[in-house]
Amino acid sequence: MSKPEPVRRNPEKGYVAVLGWSLNAVEALDRFDRRYVVVAPDWAEEYCEEHDIPYVSWNFERLNDRSLEIAETLQKMGVDVAIPLYEETVEWAGAINSVLMGNPRLLGQAMLLRDKALMKRRAQLGGIRVGIFEEAHDRDDVIRFLKRVNQTLLKLDGDPSDPIHLKAFDKAGCLGHRVIRTPDEVDTIPDEEFPVLMESHLDGWEFAVEAWVFNGKIRFLNISEYVTLGYSVFVPATPELEKFRPQITRQIEKLIKAFEIDFGFIHPEYFVTSDGEMYFGEVAYRPPGFKVFELLERAYGFNAYQALVLAFDPKTTEEEIDAFFPREVVDARGHAGCFGVYPRRRVVSELSIPEETEDHDYFESHELSAPLEETVTKRTAFGTHWGLVYFFGDDPHAMRGLLKRQEDLDFYV
Amino acid sequence: MGNPVNPRENDPSDDATLTKRLAALDDATHAMAEARDFGKHLRLRRLLDSLRRVLVQPGGFAAVQARAADLEEAGLFHGTDWATPEVLVPALCGAGLQSENADTVLMEAVSELRMLAIATGEYAHPNVSAEDAHQFLSQVLATNMALLFTPPSEAERVKQGRMAQLTRDLFRHLGENVGFESVLDRLVEEIWRILRQRPIQVEQVQHLITQIAIFRSDPDVELGSAGQGVDRLISSLYGTTEACREDPGVDVYRSRLEAMDANALQYEAAGFARAMHDTGLVSPYHAELLRFLLDQSDYLLAEAMGLSSTGRDCMLRFHDLVHRLIEEAVHPQTAQAVYGLALLLDRGILYQPPVAPALWRQIALPLSPYAQERLTLAYGTTPSPRARLLSGVLSILGLPLGVGQGDNPTCQSARALSMWAYNDPDYLLQVLVWVARDDEIIMHFEGQSISSRDSISGVATTLPTDLDPVSLIVVPHLDRIYAEMGRRCVGRAGDPHRWVNPEFHGWWSARGFRINVDVETGKLVDLEEFLRHFYAAYHPRYNGDQPLIHPQPGGVAVTDSAARYVGWHAITILRVARDPQDVTRVYFYNPNNDSGQDWGDGVVVSTAGNGERFGEGSLPFEQFASRLYIYHFDPLERGDLERVPDDEIDRIIGYIRRSWGADRLPAGELQASPEPSTRPPD
Structure with missing residues (x-):
């Protein structure tokens, strides 16, 4: 293995701006063949300078009459498209892209995708089933x-x-x-x-979809199976959920049509009830949380951030995008899953990975750290987990059982 | 030539697991390799976790060693001191390996394996030559000798958990590959120190000696004057006498025996006996000799075991039993049983009426399928599980103080087994029957019965595999019962050991009880009274010159070499006596595998040279009292409390303040957080 050579960026291909700071995304882009620039708050500046990362400073919380400035700056630099990394940058991307691409509808689309109530109405109008x-x-x-x-x-x-x-x-x-x-x-x-x-409340099986869209068509569709919402997810899903793939694909196509999505990446959530009926939950126009991108890379070997760039870049060719993506499910090397750890006790003093977990054949790694406080704040909402534990293995059912089992174990004692 | 007994090596059964884990490691390495420098740390977590999972597998060290160059190039060491191996300092490696942070231990371990790859020429490093790497590793070995052959101590297990075993396996791998010449002298000295404690389990020591033997047989190695005393160790295992000098294999040796006359056999017998009593190690050829002598004469049999006059009498009186024991339990694979048998006979315990019949029962005992499975899992199928267990019985009865807790938090159970083997062998044999045949022990606690089957969990969370045969199957049962007794004391004021110890160990464990730690707050209480009573009960000068009659359970606050509190630990007080220098010492049994520990502030537990019997640790009375926090005594025997000199008590309190008591002083003095003193010691 040799040190990765600096990538030669192809000026024939697109020039992208990512909105928001994600080291995982930046790292992936830095070794991809597109020119890129990171648009992030000024606290990222020092880091970017130190590591030669192309950077434009922007405070996304500030919304005033200078907001057009960032679109113009990027336009002057020759940027072709802006890619949102976080929920909070989705409408910024819409606004910027409507300028860069001369398409005002993109802003309206982004606003729809940012408001859960509007989103549901739009979906309903598009003939998609939603709950009350x-x-x-x-x-x-x-x-x-x-x-x-x-x-x-x-x-x-x-x-x-x-x-x-x-x-x-x-x-x-x-x-x-x-x-x-x-x-x-x-x-x-x-x-x-x-x-x-x-x-x-819908009693059913909740799952999420990650879909890369280019020229109005789905180019890669992943189904992420939740074992317990907020706790665990794995990809690819079990055959029982994958058997809904044709229906799910049709649902996503409806969604694309309803929201007039031509390119980029969507991350919707659905319920499938016991009678096989599919209910739309919500959709996001940005990478999912819970490290699903990392799980996809582990399972399929492609970098999901680079995929994001391909799907957004208007200069991407059909051949290029076809060659990039593997075939869904059949090309996966195994199933990758992760579990979000919440302390189960009210008072904890140390991190102690259960031996049963650490010794399991599927266990890969964890990013838990020692507790900083001894008293665990009571969870009011679904809240944030204390870190993720990663698994990888051949059998999706074993994976599901394993992730479920983790809920009964103490990682903090 | 037959099959030499030396060397024996491991079987490749975990290959599939290793292959899988290596695939994950290679994937993680690749992911890090392709990452930009500024993104390397994002890939580090997975790489470290996959490294750890590979390293704990058999063959893992060699596999990582082979990948050392890839790992370094991928950027594992990026941004750390390890990135520049040419400036690393051997003396600092120990700190890394003993770090509480598992990741630091891993990085250090992989760095050592990289040095090894460089030293062996597998990895041509641009900045470090093979000679430098070799020199580096020799120094690392020399400065971390203890990692080579002692299981993790209490302190290390508490601090490092399972990483403590990993560093030991690493050192074994390093030693085998680097060679021992630079460290031979200290190594040999340490081996002798361990052996003088006469542990039952000597596999680790045998393995090291085997490695040294292989290493010495390499004609390229120039040892010079190094390794005085190593010959005796090697020969006690592989070439003890004339007829097995060149390690010819058991079959060849047997045919040589058949051709010998009485004189030559006498020679063989005496040679083996001397070596065995000298080192505590038994050669597989010795076992073969014993089996052969069964058909010869009792005289030669007694010679071959090096018996004292008591032992010889015992053997003649219980002739049939001894013969059957040898037939059943002594095999080349269980050679250590010879030493156990010899000491058992010398102890004269066969003269206690129930012991001989109990051994007959043991010989004929059908083992439960579960007990057979556990024994087979730990020791393999040859000889049979029953023979393996019987050999273990001989060892534990011969060397009651040689019981070790292995790498398990079960010091209570190890202590109980040792105490019974020492004081009540008949009871031990009874308990063993219940476990081996019925998979269940029932004990009583304050009139209520407790079954080892009903109790859900013990102190240990996993089944042990690194114990002697008797401990292996009995400890899990004892552990559950011990934990259950503790649970039944929940809610009572004070420390549960007050009630648990006498019920768990036996009637002789006195009902009087003192503790100098307040369970609620973790603070010291009644310190002076605690110490005065201890003197009055145990010190011959204040208890009417009464030697201790029965072994008594005690609890010590273990401290590390910097005198910092590590944890509570169970020991047995065996006797109090004057040593050859006229210092009054407490001799005690420590279920830790190596009693020779440095507890800091000048308190260093001695294991030989101060009047210790095999397996005993000892400290001067004062120093021992300074680490004690629990003891039992007979309230009806009043000693002279008042005569205990104040300055002696003050000195002890000084020791306590400078060590584990530093942050436990009663309120008003220094403040500190309460320690989890409600947790049973392990």
């Missing part, structure tokens, strides 16, 4: 919705209610996601979380 949902501006709205949902389900007073889900309009993944079962729990929601999106 509504916006809430205060706690009364939540109580009303909870009651109404349970009346619809013909519950009597005293029957255990079906839960409802509350999500922030514009946050990624599980952030701000709460489950409410009783009116009492409504009081625990802090004021600053409103307004929120409320959804009825």
